Amino acid sequence: MDERIRNLMNERGHQHLFLTVDDPGLEPKLLDMMEKLVVEADSVRDGVARTLFRNLKVMARMGKFLEEAVQRAYPEFPLRSGVFSWEEYLPPLSENLIQLAERYDSSPAALAAVR
Numbered sequence: 001m002d003e004r005i006r007n008l009m010n011e012r013g014h015q016h017l018f019l020t021v022d023d024p025g026l027e028p029k030l031l032d033m034m035e036k037l038v039v040e041a042d043s044v045r046d047g048v049a050r051t052l053f054r055n056l057k058v059m060a061r062m063g064k065f066l067e068e069a070v071q072r073a074y075p076e077f078p079l080r081s082g083v084f085s086w087e088e089y090l091p092p093l094s095e096n097l098i099q100l101a102e103r104y105d106s107s108p109a110a111l112a113a114v115r
Contacts, residue, residue, distance in 0.1 A: 011054075012047040053104040056090065056097065063089030 009018040017036065019029055037044060067089075071079055087093060093101065 008051060012044075012051045014044060014047055017044070049100055050104055053100045056093075056101075057086050057105075060086035060089040 006018055009015055017033055019026060019033065023029060064084075064086075067079060070077055087101070
């Protein structure tokens with residue numbers, strides 16, 4: 001019932017897995033979807049991981065934008081200087097998220113930054 005869920009399904013390319021609670025044909029569609037999930041488990045898992053990783057990078061970019069906005073509004077406010085990787089705008093990543101980064105962001109700079 002939430003537009004964010006529809007957007008995530010679209011972003012992942014899994015529109016066919018989206019159901020609405022008020023659909024009069026919900027029961028047969030739900031059974032069909034559960035069968036599809038069994039068959040497509042690997043691709044769904046991969047789509048979820050890719051979307052999660054992409055959204056982590058979006059959140060990091062928001063941190064960078066916030067830093068820039070603070071600098072514009074308060075030029076005297078001391079900010080760190082230098083070039084930082086996207087991970088440095090997030091809390092420390094768990095081992096699972098580090099593994100996702102290694103899998104989905106194979107640039108040398110990204111891999112060096114997560115270790």
